[in-house]
Amino acid sequence: MIRSILMRRMRTMAFLLGLFAIPLMLTGCLSHWFIESETRLQVENATAKYSILSLDVVSLDGSIYSSWIDETILPGERSRVVSADWVGEFKIRLKYTKSADASGDTLVDYRMLDFDGGSMFLKISAEKGSLKYKFR
């Protein structure tokens, strides 16, 4: 008698688990509401005298790179928005010049940056000769 009740309980449990599995299969669709799988990046050059030439993602050992923002950004200007699959923590290479008209020697700055995904606005400013990166 107890066993038959147990059996019935197990059947109900199995049914509930099955029912639970259906919405679970849709988790992929649901998580897209709050998890971004691409980053739409816009860079602002907030320096007074530097010109930004490009922003690339480079491998940790520096041997390969993938270009992301390939556009000269003069002081006070903003780049176009470029979307890419970079979500996570990556090494960024910024090419810039110490001039307001993109002339002169190209300098390189490396940074590890965390991209959460979604629309990201990167403000690059200069303080006492070193570059500062800030997401807004």
Next chain:
Amino acid sequence: MVMLMRKIFGRALCLLSLATGLALADAIPAGALSTGASQTRDQQLREIRDVMRGGRGGFLDVGFNYLPLPSQTPLESPYGEHDGFAFRHHFAGFGSGAVARNSQLGALLWFERSGWDGEDFFFFPQYNDFSHVSSMTTWGLTFSQIKYDLTFAGGMQHYNVERVGIVYPEEDDSLYYSWAHLRWNHFSLQGNFYRSNVRFLRLSMDLESRVVYGGQSHGILTYLPNVDFTVYNRSVDRFSADNYRMNWEQNLYGQVLYAELSYDFPDDGFHSAALKYYPDPSRMVAFEATCIRRNKDIDGTDDLLWGGAIEFPFVRFAYNSSYEYENFFHAKGTFIVEFQFNMTAFDGFLFARGGTRSAPLETINIERKNKDKPPEGDGLIHLNPSELSTSNSNKPKTLEATGIRYEKSGGNEGGK
């Protein structure tokens, strides 16, 4: 507004993951994804070996991993760590039927779709620049001669590449893998071939006595080991010379406590070990403590990874477990949930893969069947239930009056 909501949700999720320690998960090396195919090939044939122990019956397996957070299985590429989801969906089926006296013909299909993608999905991946999505299908036909306890099985293995991102070596579909399996009694020989090259050969000796396959339920024969010995031909992909792996599964106590050891020859030495407790010999529930030596070529270290897992009929929880490390792209440092179910049917016994006795669920079933039998009566189907009580007490009378009753009921209902 929607943006803001998303940001807030995202942040909340990050905090949650930090709070639960899931953000500390280690990344999956890209190399583990590009070498995943050979592991899947091996694992599927191992499972087929286990299911074919009886040579007939049926088997069903379905499972998929569930990871709620993209920080649980990030991808480690040369560029850094990518947030995303490793996934593994698998199903398998085998069924056989008698075609002649003592002869059984069967068919089997094993399928797995796995890899890494930027989005959580069930059917349609995002396919981004860093995705690795591929599937492996193993199918075959089986033939068993019951009189001589002999099984022959063979078929093909197809590897289908859906997407290989920019951080992996190039891969192509390969349709030319084939496999063969020969079993006699407790011994089996398995081969995996690419065109005419042998990729691996495995000799298995499943000496342990199992009730479900007509063996003993206790005694010295149940303590015999299950040993298999595999020769891998690595020279084909110019990766390394041949190497050998030996697996030893040993019943320690009453077919509920087992020890497993896996050892690589000639160079690598210890590969993995496990202590597994199955509260019931049907293996529907399992508690595992495992230890595995990490792959130096891919992970850069050959540290020992200690972990464990708990498996229930519909769900499995694992942390640093050797099964997940090997079959889920070296995932570690995070709790991994797998919704899974597998069941073998053999001569009316039901048990999980590798089980030695029938599941307790079924014993309940049998007892229930007996209890639910209608009360002892004259075996007739009574047209009128109210007659039931009288029929027992006045048996001779009822017998005498049968003809009249049939006439009456026939007249009223128009059936006879």
